[in-house]
Amino acid sequence: MKHLKQLFWISDNNGQHKKISRPAALFNLLLVAALWVALFWFSLRTIQIRLDFTFLGEFRIRIWNGFLATLGLSLFSLIFSLLIGILSAAGQSSSVLFIRFFCSVYVKFIRGTPLIMQIYLFFYIVGTAWGVSNRFIAGVLILSIFEGAYIAEIIRGSLLSLEESQLEAARAVGFSRRQTWRFVILPQMITRTLPALTGQFASIIKDSSLLSIIAVIELTQTMREISAVNFRLFECYLFLGILYLCLTLPVSLISERLERRFQYEN
Amino acid sequence: MKIKFQNLSKQYEPEHVILNPMDFEDEVHTLAVIGPSGGGKSTLLRIIGGLIAPTTGKLWVDSDEIRQNEASLQQYRKTIGFVFQQGGLFRHMSALDNIAVPLEQVHGYSRTKSRSRALELLERFGLKEDAGKKPAALSGGQQQRVAIARAVAAQPKLLLLDEPTSALDPEYTTEVLNVIRELKEEGMRFIIVTHEMGFARHACDKAAFLCEGSLLEYGESAQLFAHPETEQLQRFLGKLLEWNV
Numbered sequence: 001m002k003h004l005k006q007l008f009w010i011s012d013n014n015g016q017h018k019k020i021s022r023p024a025a026l027f028n029l030l031l032v033a034a035l036w037v038a039l040f041w042f043s044l045r046t047i048q049i050r051l052d053f054t055f056l057g058e059f060r061i062r063i064w065n066g067f068l069a070t071l072g073l074s075l076f077s078l079i080f081s082l083l084i085g086i087l088s089a090a091g092q093s094s095s096v097l098f099i100r101f102f103c104s105v106y107v108k109f110i111r112g113t114p115l116i117m118q119i120y121l122f123f124y125i126v127g128t129a130w131g132v133s134n135r136f137i138a139g140v141l142i143l144s145i146f147e148g149a150y151i152a153e154i155i156r157g158s159l160l161s162l163e164e165s166q167l168e169a170a171r172a173v174g175f176s177r178r179q180t181w182r183f184v185i186l187p188q189m190i191t192r193t194l195p196a197l198t199g200q201f202a203s204i205i206k207d208s209s210l211l212s213i214i215a216v217i218e219l220t221q222t223m224r225e226i227s228a229v230n231f232r233l234f235e236c237y238l239f240l241g242i243l244y245l246c247l248t249l250p251v252s253l254i255s256e257r258l259e260r261r262f263q264y265e266n
Numbered sequence: 267m268k269i270k271f272q273n274l275s276k277q278y279e280p281e282h283v284i285l286n287p288m289d290f291e292d293e294v295h296t297l298a299v300i301g302p303s304g305g306g307k308s309t310l311l312r313i314i315g316g317l318i319a320p321t322t323g324k325l326w327v328d329s330d331e332i333r334q335n336e337a338s339l340q341q342y343r344k345t346i347g348f349v350f351q352q353g354g355l356f357r358h359m360s361a362l363d364n365i366a367v368p369l370e371q372v373h374g375y376s377r378t379k380s381r382s383r384a385l386e387l388l389e390r391f392g393l394k395e396d397a398g399k400k401p402a403a404l405s406g407g408q409q410q411r412v413a414i415a416r417a418v419a420a421q422p423k424l425l426l427l428d429e430p431t432s433a434l435d436p437e438y439t440t441e442v443l444n445v446i447r448e449l450k451e452e453g454m455r456f457i458i459v460t461h462e463m464g465f466a467r468h469a470c471d472k473a474a475f476l477c478e479g480s481l482l483e484y485g486e487s488a489q490l491f492a493h494p495e496t497e498q499l500q501r502f503l504g505k506l507l508e509w510n511v
């Protein structure tokens with residue numbers, strides 16, 4: 001009886017660090033996987049679809065290119081949104097009112113409206129009015145403008161959580177403003193924001209899929225095009241999900257690990 | 267070391283005076299500042315340490331006037347050691363780095379010299395084993411000893427301590443006060459804000475009583491504690507005695 005319980009429950013080591021034993025973890029993971037497979041299988045049977053992934057071989061070069069495009073879109077968007085995020089976080093605490101309001105309005109507008117609406121709207125501005133005809137570049141710009149607002153909030157939050165006592169200590173040991181930034185503010189902000197920023201990168205990867213609506217040829221758009229030809233909708237989207245997981249899972253794992261690593265410092 | 271104030275005062279908001287204009291001049295070796303909570307002790311210590319500017323008045327330390335511009339304040343702060351009540355250590359740095367990084371960056375020590383100086387101090391204060399630990403992994407008493415080590419590392423001409431033990435359990439309080447007394451025996455000059463009356467009375471040459479923003483009494487510690495003149499100080503000391511064993 002006790003053994004059975006150990007297989008399902010996390011043993012509470014007198015309130016000590018909760019440990020999950022390896023066999024128990026493996027067993028429960030298998031159970032979860034079995035449940036999912038059963039669920040899919042049952043659903044597929046009722047609509048009488050037989051899975052057939054053979055088309056993947058035929059389209060592998062297009063899929064691979066789409067995969068690379070998504071990766072590229074996400075990486076470039078990460079860089080630009082970081083830049084935008086840092087600037088608007090700094091701008092929101094600027095003493096120049098115009099800059100401060102400009103940045104707050106930007107952040108509030110972006111965070112308060114759906115991405116899909118922004119994509120359509122900005123595509124007219126960026127694409128048509130500014131004449132950016134390259135869809136990849138337009139996609140990066142639109143996505144960066146969107147994610148930048150979320151990154152701005154992450155950074156602003158960590159700036160606000162810097163304690164006055166740390167800054168006072170920096171002055172007391174004789175640090176100049178520059179040294180205070182370099183040795184106190186930046187290191188503390190990086191440890192505080194890195195887990196959240198990594199998590200945001202996973203969001204960027206997922207959000208980039210919406211760029212398919214303006215026909216940026218990334219992973220989702222590629223799959224949409226393929227499924228429009230061969231009507232293997234289910235297989236296409238299932239495989240699409242797996243490909244996104246290949247990108248986002250490692251990123252989330254890194255984010256969790258960073259979080260655990262920096263937890264005790266704060 | 268001579269310390270002098272002239273018409274020194276502080277207020278943040280127009281109607282709320284935190285330090286009334288005060289004049290002071292004396293040779294200071296070891297000085298305890300005592301007084302009820304909210305009386306302005308920390309504020310005064312921060313002004314002396316060049317961390318905040320007075321609203322009016324002038325201040326001389328060691329016969330040099332402390333000018334309130336950032337560049338000269340920064341030079342001045344290098345010559346002062348400051349220990350805060352708590353949370354004064356850089357939380358992302360190990361005990362060793364808390365001491366070594368300012369030595370290297372502010373005082374121009376080489377990397378090896380700053381580290382060996384930091385290690386020497388940690389060893390001296392019984393913290394050799396803890397050199398690599400971050401503040402969160404140290405007890406309150408250990409944190410304060412690291413803070414004191416950092417403050418004295420560059421041989422400041424004056425050490426300022428703002429209630430260094432008031433966040434500590436009694437056993438840690440003693441270990442920190444012992445460290446400060448040892449420093450005194452080596453000739454370190456300091457001003458300490460404290461609620462430890464035994465320490466103020468026996469380990470400090472002079473004592474000042476600050477109450478509601480005014481410097482009500484000042485003199486030899488022994489004298490001040492034995493014969494409090496103002497009613498406020500009598501009441502303050504009386505309250506403390508109420509719970510004495």
Ligand SMILES: Nc1ncnc2c1ncn2[C@@H]1O[C@H](COP(=O)(O)OP(=O)(O)OP(=O)(O)O)[C@@H](O)[C@H]1O
Nearest residue numbers: 278279284301302303304305306307308309310429
């Ligand atoms: N930055 C600030 N802005 C406004 N008021 C302040 C500020 N800092 C301190 N004060 C006020 O100044 C007064 C004196 O504060 P101070 O910290 O100097 O007292 P204290 O004697 O050190 O008290 P304690 O023993 O509790 O530490 C308090 O009423 C406090 O609210």
Ligand SMILES: [Mg+2]
Nearest residue numbers: 307308309429
């Ligand atoms: Mg205080």
